[in-house]
Amino acid sequence: INAPILGYLNLSLTNLGLYSILVLFLIVGLHYMANNESKLVPNKWSIALESLFASINSMVREQLGKEIYFPFIYSLFFFILIANLCGNVPYSFTITTSIMVSIGLSFTILIAVTILGLSIHKLHFFSYF
16 A cells, blocks of 8 residues: 555555464454353364363463463464464465564563563562573
């Protein structure tokens, strides 16, 4: 899109952007299909997602002891899982092969964990290394 108001800013859609949007819609669609709408008998999508939820929840509880970080880890798990599964489709693009996605995710998590550790443990945080 060439918009003279924005100073001829080029907003083209790359493979990375297109497949990121596709992964987002697949994750939302998967969770929408698993929405059981308070029915007594769960459908097969609900059973599958509840099993994944329980597995990830038990791993987080074993490693961290509390579940405060579970929504982030659950979201990150599903993003990486669906992004890698989309790469198995012939002639498609795997967004996790892009070095910018890997660096972006890892750098963001590193900064967030460092800030969180410093805010909780103050300077004693550095003694854990």
